[in-house]
Amino acid sequence: MTSTALLTDRYELTMVDAALQAGTHDTPCVFELFARRLPTGRRYGVVAGTGRLLEAIADFRFEPDELAYLKRENVVSSDTLDWLEAYRFTGDIRGYREGELYFPGSPILVVEAGFAEGVVLETLALSTLNYDSAVASAAARMVSAAEGRPLAEMGSRRTGERSAVAAARAAYIAGFAATSNLEAGRTWGIPTMGTAAHAFTLLFPDEEQAFRAQLATLGTDTTLLVDTYDIRAGVETAIRAAGPELGAVRIDSGDLAVVVREVREQLDALGATGTRITVTNDLDEHAIAALASAPVDSYGVGTALVTGSGAPAAGMVYKLVSRQDADGSWVGVGKTSAGKSTVGGRKQPIRGLRDGVAVSEDIHVDDPPVEALDASVGRALHVPLVVDGETASGALGAEGVQAAREHHASAVAELPRNALRLSRGDAAIPTRYL
Structure with missing residues (x-):
C-alpha cells in the first residue's frame, strides 16, 4: 500500500x-x-x-x-x-x-x-x-459527435504520467473504445491500441522499407501511418507493401475533410475497399462533428481530451x-x-423522468424518505x-x-x-x- x-x-x-x-x-x-x-x-x-x-x-x-x-x-x-x-x-x-x-x-x-x-x-x-x-464530460461530447464511430484515447504525452492513466479510465467510461496507455490497460482492463509513429518511418531509408518491417512484425491487419511524406504516395506504397488486405491507414495532418475523401477514393481504386481510415491531428468534439459526412472509420484524440476540451x-x-x-x-x-x-x-436526488426521458434533477432537501418511487416518473x-x-x-x-x-x-x-x-x-x- x-x-x-x-x-x-x-x-x-x-x-x-x-x-x-x-x-x-x-x-x-x-x-x-x-x-x-x-x-x-x-x-x-x-x-x-x-x-x-x-x-x-x-x-x-x-x-x-x-x-x-x-x-x-x-x-x-x-x-x-x-x-x-x-x-x-x-x-x-x-x-x-x-x-x-x-x-x-x-x-x-x-x-x-x-x-x-x-x-x-x-x-x-x-x-x-x-x-x-x-x-469524462469532454469524452462524452466526442462520443456523441462521432455518431457510433470508435474513438481511441491517445493523450498520454499531453498530461502528467498519472493523469494520463486517469484520463484513459475516464474516457473509457464515457464511451471511448481503447487507449494507447498500457498502465491504464493493466490497471483498469481497458483495451489498448497502437502501432507506429513517424519516428519509425524515418528510421528507414524509405517509406516502403518501414512499412514492410512493420507488416512483418504486426501483420496485414495493422495500421500504417501514411503522412510522413506525401500522403498520396504513402497510400500507394502502403497497399503495394501490404496488399489490398491492409487493415487501416492513419492520417495525422492536412485538411482532414478533404484528405480523407481523397484517400478513400484512392484506396478503393487500388482494390483496398476494406482498408479503414483513422484520423488524429489535434481533434476535439467540434472537429469530429465536422467530419461526420467524411468516410472516416475511427478517431484518435489526445490533447483536447486530457485537458477537458477547454x-x-x-x-x-x-x-x-x-x-x-x-x-x-x-x-x-x-x-x-x-x-x-x-x-x-x-439531500436525496431524483432524476425526474417522463416516458423514459429526463426532465428534471429533483433534489429533496432534509433527506426525506423517497419510497415506492415509480420508475416511469423518477430514478433515485x-x-x-x-x-x-x-x-x-x-x-x-x-x-x-x-x-x-x-x-x-x-x-x-x-x-x-x-x-x-x-x-x-x-x-x-x-x-x-x-
Whole structure:
C-alpha cells in the first residue's frame, strides 16, 4: 500500500488540529461534493473517478514517514499527530454511480462522518473527481459527435504520467473504445491500441522499407501511418507493401475533410475497399462533428481530451451542509456569500423522468424518505459507496470501470435530444430543490 494521506492541502490538517483542541472534531457532519454550474455552454456533466477515489480513501493512512514529515514541519500538534496515526475512515459515503450524469447542484458525493474524519478527505475527493469528471464530460461530447464511430484515447504525452492513466479510465467510461496507455490497460482492463509513429518511418531509408518491417512484425491487419511524406504516395506504397488486405491507414495532418475523401477514393481504386481510415491531428468534439459526412472509420484524440476540451476541471466543491446539534437534531448549514451560496441540508436526488426521458434533477432537501418511487416518473440517484468505513462491492477495479461504462450508456439514453448538441446552451434539464 502507498499512502495517499499527504495528497492533501495543509489547511485540512490544521482544521482538524483546531477542532480537536475545541472538542468539536467528532461532531456528526454531512459534507457534499457538487458543482455550482457546468462549464460554459455544456448541457450535462459525467461523474468519473469514484472508483479511484474509493481506493485512495482506503489507502488514506498516516504512516511513520508521513507523521515524521508533519512533526518535522510543525504542521499540527502532538495530540493531532496521535489522532492522525490512528485515522481510519469509519463513516458513510453515498453518491451518484460512476458514469452517471450530473447537473448544477447535483449532490454527486455525500460524506457522513465526524467533522475531522470527513473534512480531511476534501482535497483528495476534489482532486480526483474534478479531473476525471472533466475528462469524462469532454469524452462524452466526442462520443456523441462521432455518431457510433470508435474513438481511441491517445493523450498520454499531453498530461502528467498519472493523469494520463486517469484520463484513459475516464474516457473509457464515457464511451471511448481503447487507449494507447498500457498502465491504464493493466490497471483498469481497458483495451489498448497502437502501432507506429513517424519516428519509425524515418528510421528507414524509405517509406516502403518501414512499412514492410512493420507488416512483418504486426501483420496485414495493422495500421500504417501514411503522412510522413506525401500522403498520396504513402497510400500507394502502403497497399503495394501490404496488399489490398491492409487493415487501416492513419492520417495525422492536412485538411482532414478533404484528405480523407481523397484517400478513400484512392484506396478503393487500388482494390483496398476494406482498408479503414483513422484520423488524429489535434481533434476535439467540434472537429469530429465536422467530419461526420467524411468516410472516416475511427478517431484518435489526445490533447483536447486530457485537458477537458477547454474545461480542465469540473468546478466541483466540497462543502459542509449539515451538522448534528447536541440534542441529536440535524441543522442545515451553508454559505450565503454572493455567487457562492450553498443549499444546506441532507439531500436525496431524483432524476425526474417522463416516458423514459429526463426532465428534471429533483433534489429533496432534509433527506426525506423517497419510497415506492415509480420508475416511469423518477430514478433515485444515490447509491451506497462506503458503509461504516467499508467500501461497497462492485465499485472497484476493472469490474467497477466496466459497470460505470454500462451505466453511463444507459444514463445518456435518458437525455432529451437537445442535450447532445455541441452548440452552447443551458443545462439539458433544470435542477429543482424540493
